[in-house]
Amino acid sequence: MIDAVLSVYNKDRSMILFMVVDNCATNQAIATRMGLSLDAQVIASTLAVSRYLEDFKTLIDQVQTLCVQLRYDNNAAELARFTKYKPLKSNATR
Incomplete structure (x- = not known):
């Protein structure tokens, strides 16, 4: 599905720097479909954003x-x- 959306805009996966999603199941599904692994970086970035938003x-x-x-x-x-x-x-x- 991601590839289909990217193709509409003449883009490819190599142009994606990051994705923002707020659902664990969605995170895992996207990572699996893109052949990526989720690791501590996801947790660390989520915590960093949460700390930033506290202000x-x-x-x-x-x-x-x-x-x-x-x-x-x-x-x-x-x-x-x-x-x-x-x-x-x-x-x-x-």
């Missing part, structure tokens, strides 16, 4: 609260007047 926790929480409020019908209708985008709730991961 922004208050802001992230505020944005999440706003997104929840914007999902209510009246607020969603008002938001739709300004953009086609819809607010998303965060996906809690392990």
Whole structure:
């Protein structure tokens, strides 16, 4: 599947520097299909990103609260007047 998507854009696997996914099963499936192994580097990079985002926790929480409020019908209708985008709730991961 990855090769099919890359071919649409006339790209190949050698052009991929990294991939960002947030699901263990997806990580493993992609790695297996690409013939790669997952190791401690994945865990280390995940921890590094988590530590970096800790500095922004208050802001992230505020944005999440706003997104929840914007999902209510009246607020969603008002938001739709300004953009086609819809607010998303965060996906809690392990």
